[in-house]
Amino acid sequence: MSSGRAVVVGASHAGVQLVTSLRREGWSGEIVLVGDESALPYQRPPLSKAYLAGKCSLKELAIRSEDFYVKQDVERVTASVQEIDRSAGELVLRTGNRLSYDALALCTGAHPRRLRAEGAELDGVHSLRRSSDVERIREDAIPGRNAVIVGGGYIGLETAASLRSLGLHVTVLEAADRVLERVTAPEVSAFFTRIHQQEGVDVRTNASVEALVGDTRVREVVLASGESVRADFVIVGIGIEPTIEIAEAAGLVVDDGIVIDAHARTSDPDIVAAGDCTSQDIPRYGRRIRLESVPSAVEQAKVAAATICRHDKEVAALPWFWSDQYDLKLQIAGLNTGYDDIALSGDLTRDRDFTCYYLRKGEPIAADCVNRPRDFMTTKRMLTQATAVDMAALTAEVAV
Amino acid sequence: MAMVTFMSHDGEQHEAPLEEGSSLMQVATNNAIPGIDADCGGEAACGTCHVIVDPAWADKVGRSGPEEEEMLSMNPERQPTSRLSCQVKVCESWDGLTVQLPEFQM
Numbered sequence: 001m002s003s004g005r006a007v008v009v010g011a012s013h014a015g016v017q018l019v020t021s022l023r024r025e026g027w028s029g030e031i032v033l034v035g036d037e038s039a040l041p042y043q044r045p046p047l048s049k050a051y052l053a054g055k056c057s058l059k060e061l062a063i064r065s066e067d068f069y070v071k072q073d074v075e076r077v078t079a080s081v082q083e084i085d086r087s088a089g090e091l092v093l094r095t096g097n098r099l100s101y102d103a104l105a106l107c108t109g110a111h112p113r114r115l116r117a118e119g120a121e122l123d124g125v126h127s128l129r130r131s132s133d134v135e136r137i138r139e140d141a142i143p144g145r146n147a148v149i150v151g152g153g154y155i156g157l158e159t160a161a162s163l164r165s166l167g168l169h170v171t172v173l174e175a176a177d178r179v180l181e182r183v184t185a186p187e188v189s190a191f192f193t194r195i196h197q198q199e200g201v202d203v204r205t206n207a208s209v210e211a212l213v214g215d216t217r218v219r220e221v222v223l224a225s226g227e228s229v230r231a232d233f234v235i236v237g238i239g240i241e242p243t244i245e246i247a248e249a250a251g252l253v254v255d256d257g258i259v260i261d262a263h264a265r266t267s268d269p270d271i272v273a274a275g276d277c278t279s280q281d282i283p284r285y286g287r288r289i290r291l292e293s294v295p296s297a298v299e300q301a302k303v304a305a306a307t308i309c310r311h312d313k314e315v316a317a318l319p320w321f322w323s324d325q326y327d328l329k330l331q332i333a334g335l336n337t338g339y340d341d342i343a344l345s346g347d348l349t350r351d352r353d354f355t356c357y358y359l360r361k362g363e364p365i366a367a368d369c370v371n372r373p374r375d376f377m378t379t380k381r382m383l384t385q386a387t388a389v390d391m392a393a394l395t396a397e398v399a400v
Numbered sequence: 401m402a403m404v405t406f407m408s409h410d411g412e413q414h415e416a417p418l419e420e421g422s423s424l425m426q427v428a429t430n431n432a433i434p435g436i437d438a439d440c441g442g443e444a445a446c447g448t449c450h451v452i453v454d455p456a457w458a459d460k461v462g463r464s465g466p467e468e469e470e471m472l473s474m475n476p477e478r479q480p481t482s483r484l485s486c487q488v489k490v491c492e493s494w495d496g497l498t499v500q501l502p503e504f505q506m
Contacts (some may be wrong), residue, residue: 013441020432043441063441065430072432295439295446322445329467331445373470377447381474381506 002309003029004102007091009081009246011035012044014107014275014297014304016063019074021305031073032099034091036080039131040066045294047134048158049324053165054138058131084250086268103308106247106258106266107301110240110276110292115150119212124233128155129240140233143167148221148231150209152179154323155237157192160201161325170201171229173221175208184336188356188368191348192325199326204229240292242277255279257290262314264304272307274300280315285335293321318384328352331376334366334383345375345395355379357395402495406433406451409503420492424485424499425449435501442486447471448505451488453481454498461488461497477502 006022008015011033019031035041042061050056069076080094084104091099112127114120126137141147147163149156152174160170172179178189179196193203208224212234221229242257253259253267257279264272275297279290299317306313321332336358343364346354353371357364357379364383369376402418404427416431428436428449437448444467453461458481464472468484475482485499 020429023432024434045441045443063429065426068430068432294441298437298439320446322440322443324443329445373444373467374473377471377474377506384506 002026005030005032005100006103006105006308007032007034007099007101008105008107009034009091010107010109010275010277011037011041011076012107012109012275012297013063013294014109014301015105016041017298017301018105018107018274018305019069019072020064021302022308023072023074025305025309025311027103027305027309029102030075032075032077032101033069034077034079034081034093034099036078037130037132038078040064042131043294044129045322047131048128048155049162051131052128052134052137052141052159052162061131081246084246084271086250086271104271105301105304105308106271106273106277107275107297108243108246108258108273108277110242112236113239113241115209115212115236115238117209117211119214119218120236122212122214123217124214124231125212125218126233126235128159128235128237137233137235141166141168142232145169145232146171146230148173148229148234149237150221150234151237151239152176152203152205153182153237153239154180156235157196157325158323159235159237160196161199164199164201165326171231172196172201172203173207173209173223173229174203174205177205179203179205184368185339185342185356185358187342187344187348191354191370194349195326195328195352240276242279242290244277247273247277255288259288260300262303263307263312264300264315265307272304274304282315282319284318285337289335289337291319293319295320318380320380328370329373331369331373332366333369333376333380334358334364336366336368339365343395346372355395402492404490404494404497404499406435407498407500408435409501418490418492418494418497420490422490424451424483424488424490426486427490428485435505436485437505438486440486444468444471444484444487447475447484449485450475450477450502450505451483451485451499452477452479452502453483454500455481457494457497460494475502475506477504 040062083092146169149172211222247258248254258273303313323330339358341359343357355375356368358366367379406414439448440446
């Protein structure tokens with residue numbers, strides 16, 4: 001099938017790649033991209049970095065220019081989808097209008113996890129996922145003010161770096177005993193704590209939030225320990241949850257994300273899905289994983305488009321991630337889940353560059369590379385090709 | 401309008417207009433040029449927008465910076481005039497520019 005109307009729900013990285021790839025795979029019919037934000041689809045990773053720091057406009061973050069959608073004959077529709085009527089082959093929009101489809105792709109993404117604490121609904125409490133969130137934060141981000149960030153994950157730390165660059169006082173509250181606890185080795189957590197402290201951030205661990213206090217607007221954050229932290233505003237960055245409601249209501253199998261196979265097909269083989277909303281068996285790791293990553297969204301979208309056009313393609317690329325904080329460029333190749341050892345190159349207690357290799361039974365499975373693009377590319381290539389590795393050579397200090 | 405030609409590994413040619421101030425990667429993605437993946441959207445983080453600039457144009461386009469150099473150094477298809485196209489800001493005066501695409505983006 002390569003004609004009729006293909007509808008892609010969700011206009012972010014996965015959705016935009018999907019419409020791009022549909023044309024490349026030969027879809028000659030209509031393509032409709034439905035999104036609930038009116039701006040041109042934009043890149044999300046810079047929201048907590050360059051966009052928050054005021055270094056770029058939303059227009060500069062457009063994934064594709066306006067012209068692209070015209071030339072590729074892709075119709076953009078701004079609407080929220082209420083329901084998928086599978087038997088009719090139609091989407092029901094929140095306006096009540098219906099949109100029929102011959103092929104359907106779900107790229108519904110994810111939304112920020114809500115803080116379960118008293119006062120979480122006060123004014124001045126923000127999450128950070130959409131451009132409109134950042135625009136509200138920027139109104140609050142006046143130099144000299146006190147920003148409290150709940151969550152010491154990548155979003156929290158990137159946000160801390162951006163707010164410091166704007167001249168705010170920043171406190172990061174992490175409930176676990178170290179930042180990045182879920183995703184990196186303790187040595188790497190210690191590295192990022194040191195850097196943020198050197199940059200003037202008050203990093204507090206074992207700090208769970210008991211309540212946010214204020215009349216209509218947040219004024220302070222009270223911790224479980226009884227301590228309180230002054231806050232002119234609060235940013236909650238405690239993770240994201242996949243947006244699966246319409247898929248679940250339509251009877252698709254959902255398990256921490258819309259379950260897809262290697263061809264990006266959902267439990268209904270006529271519906272594909274891609275991006276942060278999905279969860280997928282990854283043979284490389286021997287289990288089902290929901291990846292929160294642009295490269296993975298793009299890879300799944302390419303496969304989903306091929307599947308719609310009845311071409312045989314499977315998701316195979318190595319997962320990878322990146323983060324920017326201050327002058328640090330972190331690039332992560334692979335997933336470190338299940339590592340039993342690490343090997344370090346560089347002095348994490350002193351330098352601003354290093355690589356942390358994660359090993360399992362002596363074999364490297366992932367690497368965190370800070371300001372070491374060469375190590376990142378080497379590791380990405382090595383893990384992709386599964387070539388034999390000499391770890392001693394990798395971690396040897398070489399003057400380059 | 402000033403045009404750039406992207407030449408694929410197997411000799412296929414795709415032309416796109418050079419829009420002043422855009423990156424060469426944006427020119428490619430906005431015109432759906434096959435062979436430029438640009439997974440990271442222009443952060444020099446992924447290395448999937450590798451192009452090889454026609455040597456005759458190399459001085460005008462400029463050489464790779466140190467960070468770019470590190471990203472490219474491991475690439476088996478790397479050539480002396482290799483660039484990450486996200487790091488190249490294009491000029492309308494570059495009409496006729498030709499760049500080669502590698503067989504694989506990695």
